[in-house]
Amino acid sequence: MRKNNGGHGGVIINISSLAGLTPAAYQPVYSASKHGVIGFTRSIAALASIGNYGVRINSVCPAFVDTPLLESIEKEENMGELFKYKDRIKDMMKCYGVLDPSLIAKGMIDLIEDDASNGAVMKITTSRGIHFEEFGVQQKTKI
Ligand SMILES: NC(=O)C1=CN([C@@H]2O[C@H](COP(=O)(O)OP(=O)(O)OC[C@H]3O[C@@H](n4cnc5c(N)ncnc54)[C@H](O)[C@@H]3O)[C@@H](O)[C@H]2O)C=CC1
Numbered sequence: 001m002r003k004n005n006g007g008h009g010g011v012i013i014n015i016s017s018l019a020g021l022t023p024a025a026y027q028p029v030y031s032a033s034k035h036g037v038i039g040f041t042r043s044i045a046a047l048a049s050i051g052n053y054g055v056r057i058n059s060v061c062p063a064f065v066d067t068p069l070l071e072s073i074e075k076e077e078n079m080g081e082l083f084k085y086k087d088r089i090k091d092m093m094k095c096y097g098v099l100d101p102s103l104i105a106k107g108m109i110d111l112i113e114d115d116a117s118n119g120a121v122m123k124i125t126t127s128r129g130i131h132f133e134e135f136g137v138q139q140k141t142k143i
């Protein structure tokens with residue numbers, strides 16, 4: 001894909017979650033994996049810029065979205081010992097609200113169309129819609 005390897009360049013969007021930016025007591029492994037997605041995205045975005053790959057790599061962090069994945073909360077075989085906390089997660093869903101997938105699609109199109117976006121961490125919530133995580137100067141790699 002990268003231009004310096006015979007490719008045509010392009011845009012990659014990695015799917016993280018708000019649980020990749022905040023602790024998630026009831027899903028620690030999921031949260032760790034989503035934190036990893038953000039760290040990887042920002043790192044490889046910096047490398048792509050330094051190496052003139054002609055590829056932009058960004059991440060999206062939605063809150064709860066109305067997809068079949070949410071049904072997994074109701075299944076003990078998926079939740080394991082954390083099943084006992086399912087009502088707390090459902091309370092959080094009521095508090096945060098549940099997003100329509102079309103808003104996630106819009107956010108992704110925005111990232112595809114914005115030629116300046118690389119290493120961005122887009123957050124999508126019912127209260128604030130599409131917005132971005134801001135990182136301090138010391139947390140920014142030059143991209
Ligand atoms: N639904 C939600 O509330 C949120 C979801 N996300 C993230 O969004 C992403 C998509 O999730 P949803 O659409 O909600 O889930 P989903 O369960 O509705 O859809 C996931 C899709 O991935 C496919 N899939 C699973 N394993 C695969 C594999 N190894 N190779 C190829 N395809 C595979 C499944 O067949 C399914 O079509 C996930 O990374 C999830 O963590 C992030 C924030 C909130």
Ligand SMILES: CCCCCC(=O)/C=C/[C@H]1[C@H](O)CC(=O)[C@@H]1CCCCCCC(=O)O
Pocket residue numbers: 016017018019022023024025026027030062063064065069070071072073089092
């Ligand atoms: C504020 C957290 C938003 C999380 C959005 C998300 O990625 C949801 C994913 C759920 C998936 O549908 C199945 C799960 O088990 C995930 C639950 C994530 C639980 C978040 C719990 C937050 C907490 O413990 O504080």
